[in-house]
Amino acid sequence: MDAMNYLVNQHPVVIFTKSSCCMSHSVVQLISSYGANATVYQLEDLPNGQEIDKALQRLGLSPSVPAVFIGQKFVGGAKEMISLQVQGRLTSILKEAGAIWV
Numbered sequence: 801m802d803a804m805n806y807l808v809n810q811h812p813v814v815i816f817t818k819s820s821c822c823m824s825h826s827v828v829q830l831i832s833s834y835g836a837n838a839t840v841y842q843l844e845d846l847p848n849g850q851e852i853d854k855a856l857q858r859l860g861l862s863p864s865v866p867a868v869f870i871g872q873k874f875v876g877g878a879k880e881m882i883s884l885q886v887q888g889r890l891t892s893i894l895k896e897a898g899a900i901w902v
Contacts, residue, residue: 808869808872812871812899819842826878827881828866843865866878
C-alpha cells in the first residue's frame, strides 16, 4: 500500500493498468481527451506490481485495473470514470486536482 500511495502522491492523475486490459486504454484516452496528462503505470512493469495489484483489490476493484486516482484520491475503475463523464462531473474533478486549467 505504501508503494502505491507514493506513486499516487507524485502526480495529479495516476492510472494503474495491465497490458492485457482493454478498458485501461479507453480510460487513458478519456482522460487525455480532457487535456489531462495522466501518469500511467503498468503493473507488470513495476517491481512491486503484484503488491500494488493486491492493494487495488483491497480497495474494492474487481478487476483491479484500470484504477484511477485524481488529486491523490481513488476515483475508481472504468465504470466510475464513464459515469463521471456522463454526469458531467469529470471536468470539475480534473480542475480541482490541477490536472487541467480550462
